[in-house]
Amino acid sequence: MTSAENKRLVFVNFVMGRIHEHVSSIYEDLADDNFVGAADNIKWLTVELEDLTEQITDGRLQTSD
Numbered sequence: 001m002t003s004a005e006n007k008r009l010v011f012v013n014f015v016m017g018r019i020h021e022h023v024s025s026i027y028e029d030l031a032d033d034n035f036v037g038a039a040d041n042i043k044w045l046t047v048e049l050e051d052l053t054e055q056i057t058d059g060r061l062q063t064s065d
Contacts, residue, residue, distance in 0.1 A: 026038050026041045
């Protein structure tokens, strides 16, 4: 694995960890009838996904070595 591939995978794992945290929090908030908390987590999940989409479409996640 090249250095660029390693950096990309570290970044992908970081982003996926954040996404997982938001999804878990949304589940817990909904199960606890905490709709304000769920809405906040949905907002932040949307921001994470929009940023990831932008990076994919801009080609910033491509490995270049």
